[in-house]
Amino acid sequence: MISDFVKSVQQGKIDPVHHIRSALEEVKNINQQFHYCTTIPEQSALAESKEAKTGRLAGVAVSVKDCICVKDIESTAGSAILKGYHPVMDATAVQRLKDEGAIIIAKTAQDEFGFGSFAVNVGIGMEIPKNPVDPERACGGSSGGSAGLTRKVSFPHVSLAESTGGSIVCPASFCGVYGLCPTYGVVSRYGLMDYANSLDKIGPMATSVDDLKLVMDIIGHMDPRDSTCTGPQHAKVIQKPRIGLLKSSFAQGVDPKVQSAVREFVEKLKRSGFSVSEVELPLTEKYGISCYYLISMCEASTNLAKFCGMRYGAHEPLDGNFNEYFSKVRSKYFNEESKRRIIIGTFARMAGYRDAYYLKAMRVRTKIIEEYKKIFTSVDILLSPTMPILPPRFADIGNLSPLQQYMMDIMTVGPNLAGLPHLNIPAGSVEGLPVGMLLIADHYQEQTLLACAKVLE
Amino acid sequence: MEINEELVRKVASLARLNLTDEEVKKFTPQLKDILNAFSHLDRVNTDNTDPSFQPIPIRNNTRHDEPHASLSQEIALKNAHHTKDGYIKGPRAV
Secondary structure, three states: OHHHHHHHHHOOOOOHHHHHHHHHHHHHHHHHHHOOEEEOOHHHHHHHHHHOOOOOOOOOEEEEEOOEOEOOEOOOOOOHHHOOOOOOOOOHHHHHHHHOOOEEEEEEOOOHHHOOOOOOOOOOOOOOOEOOOOOOEEOOOOOHHHHHHHHHOOOOEEEEEEEOOOOOHHHHHHHOOEEEEOOOOOOOOOOEOOOOOOOOEEEEEEOOHHHHHHHHHHHOOOOOOOOOOOOOOOOOOOOOOOEEEEHHHHOOOOOHHHHHHHHHHHHHHHHOOOOEEEEOOHHHHHHHHHHHHHHHHHHHHHHHHHOOOOOOOOOOOOOOEHHHHHHHHHHHHOOHHHHHHHHHHHHHOOOOOOHHHHHHHHHHHHHHHHHHHHHOOOOOEEEEEOOOOOOOEHHHHHOOOHHHHHHOOOOOHHHHHOOOOEEEEEEEEEOOEEEEEEEEEOOOOHHHHHHHHHHHO | OOOOHHHHHHHHHHOOOOOOHHHHHHHHHHHHHHHHHHHHHHHOOOOOOOOOOOOOOOOOOOOOOOOOOOOOHHHHOOOOOOEEOOEEOOOEOO
16 A cells, blocks of 8 residues: 555655666566556656655655656657657646655556547557556556556556546456546646546546545645636545446446446445445436547547647648648648547537537537436445446457447446546456446545445455 | 538548548548437437536636746747747748
């Protein structure tokens, strides 16, 4: 546990310089086979370790998803179009971790800009991260590198990940670690490279509930630099939350082995005295995927307009007019999935289609939020498997169409659309492969989720 | 609306993307599939429903209108490859 390690550092029993040096060696070794890191900033990590003697994360090795800016460390959001970009500031969440003595040891691999559920849509020239328990399988996405590294390293470590439609809990599930996606706005998005502004959330991954809680307590605060940041709001912790099982997630379309692994944990909850009932979210289940993908692609297509080869990242010789130059850079350095999403998002915002697609999706989102709010009057936590399948083989992912891949987010898009906090709990394994259980709570109920996860730990 | 290769090329050009013939051939049926699937949102009655531009209610959060230090010109240009006389140099306008 991190707090024990930190105590030893503060008492001088562990030398952070020595510790970080060996941590870096281990990460480099792991990375050769598993490709979890886009950058391993050895020099800055060693320099920072010399100063790390105080704070709640004194000397703790932290990895950061590549789309979250770390000052002077190459940060590319997993895309070739940002190769060479060295942010001139830290994201607020990174700054807060550093202020507590954390050492940034890696930027982690992801689907380019977060566009994927398996971390296979990496940027041009980048490596696909592999599942820590079976390198022929995916580690999930888009925060795949964060989840894989969290599972694989032997030293105390947490990762800062990010979710737009499930990118924290999906890889946490496939890699068998804890991942918490907080309520929209609790953690500042300052310094996060946007995928979809109304959906993006930064959150932690760790190997224990206490470590998740520690990081959340450090990063979840108001920030004047993000006008959508609300801070934690200090909702009352529900001591014995009523659990609602999402009926449709224990039905056809969800791997029966995944279902039974999660059901074992449900029995454990019942034995611990939790009331468990079955609930349904018909609108979210039916329309969540379409609603989520339309909103996220519309927002992504505007966000990605800024990458044009002028101010940072990839560039080409300055010839042709600006349209020709921008098109040349964008066509060369965006990967296929980015192009696909930019085109769909641009189409759905075009004159004549904006109302039918973009605004319609925004209205359906209102109804989805209402559906969740209503269900939270009768239960406090919603429970389902996190992913409908076991970690898939790379060969099988290749056979899925883009639409079939989007359908894999069926459990995770709902809470992301509604901005609800949600948590992946490792729920054992099937045939050696990790299974994850998803808990969702009402806005600002992170602490209730963490308390419930603690009971199951 | 018919999603065809011509439309895909038009939208790509609006988004400043040059697609190869191969990409157009690959994307057109995929986009058709995806947008057809998304179109079922039509069936949800949203007559009296406002759009949620954010998942939680957020008021206009504005900062105090007070001057404070910003990035220096040198730091602001650190990541730009094409620069001239302390400015970013861009492609020609026409």
